[in-house]
Amino acid sequence: MTDTLTLAKTPLHGLHTKLGAKMVEFAGYDMPIQFEGVKAEHLWTREHCGLFDVSHMGPCFLTLAGGPRNDPQAHIEIAKLIETLVPGDIQGLKPGQARLTVLLNENGGILDDLIITRPYSADRQGLLYIVVNGAMKEQDWALMRAKLSPHAELERLDNKILVAVQGPEAEAVLKPYFPEVSTLDFMEMRRMFRDDSECLVSRCGYTGEDGFELLLDEVEGVSFVAELLSDERVKPIGLGARDSLRLEAGLCLYGHDLDSCKTPVEANLTWLIQKNRRERADFPGAERILSQIENGPVIKRVGIQPLDRAPAREGTEIFAGDRKIGEITSGGFGPTVEAPVAMGYVEREFSKTGTELTLMVRGKPRAAKVAKLPFVPHNYKR
């Protein structure tokens, strides 16, 4: 058993325990796995508004040495630096635009997935707002410092509060506090103020629903989150439902669906590599990745729909006939689709939607087929 004394706590920890959360260790933090129950929390988020504490994640600022400037060229300079580590087009981000990308190793393997945002304000160019995964933040930040210092400086913001407010009622819930939220489209961020307190508000999330992520001050943010939770449309949601929501939405979880051996092409994330980056071929592992784009990867991530009620969990072996052709990397039960859902890697010739597969669940063969992702349509505001 993990010693809870050694676990880090987010600024919202006291609020979770007061709300009766069941706590577990996650990414070195003592985090809520569930409040009233995974299924109820999952369905509430799809229908109303769920509030997730994601303060264990790794928000940071990466800034040009010398600081941000009132000069669009400063954005190009900082973007060129981070583009040595990621295959996404960061130079091409518009002010206030966010983009999902991946940190790559020299073999094109994925070291983490992350969101990079260009500030909207003209006077803050040369700064990037980056959010990496909690379990990977020490690795990621060490890599950024090693590769980009002294040209860029990293400021970790992981003592702050990061919350995701997700679901069809999220905009209406936040509007009284931040009228500007209505002007944001999916993957757009603005700096907003509540009284004198600065907040970064991004229209994004990891549930497949419309919603926002808010970076809040670690002191004043606690009472604000408590106020949001007093709204009858808002319920606190634990990591259990976060996992089932993102799985139904077909979104990858690092360390499960993505790891340092998998490339973006194998992970079916080729769309993360914009055309100009492919042409420039100047990201880590470009040779291998571009060859996989051209010739097709040997294995590929797909959605998998078990055809009976038995969930197939991570590690379940996938067969075509007698031959093992892959493994489940995330699997469970989808409360919205009311059926088991999974993702995994299969050899490419078995990756077509509708392909019949056999899953070996505890030694018993169970029928499944390759399914189109996502299992539940995305409900983003574009």
Add this chain to the structure above:
Amino acid sequence: MTVKFTEDHEWVKVEGDTAIVGITKFAAEQLGDVVFVELPEVGASFDKGGDMAVVESVKAASDVYAPISGEILEANDALTDAPETVNSAPEGEGWFAKIKLSDSSELDSLMDEAAYKAFCDGQ
């Protein structure tokens, strides 16, 4: 008819040399929403503590151990289509299997209701 309990949160309702077994209300609450139950096959035999069944919640799969040794006489097939019965009636309609006891002396090592309640309060 006596009802006994195990430290793995299973109940055993004994009638003569057969017993009906299931998981307790405490276990069902801990698991959360049950979405799938893998039942033992009729005719299969288990030693006490053997992996008899699997119960899956949204979150995870958990083994259900045979609370006593014996042969499966009947499995509650209703759970295949309605696994949520384990949550709504864990100690009634949500039973798992009927077992023919191979060693009724094993029952002596199980807890009675009062002892089980004290055991749960201590968890």
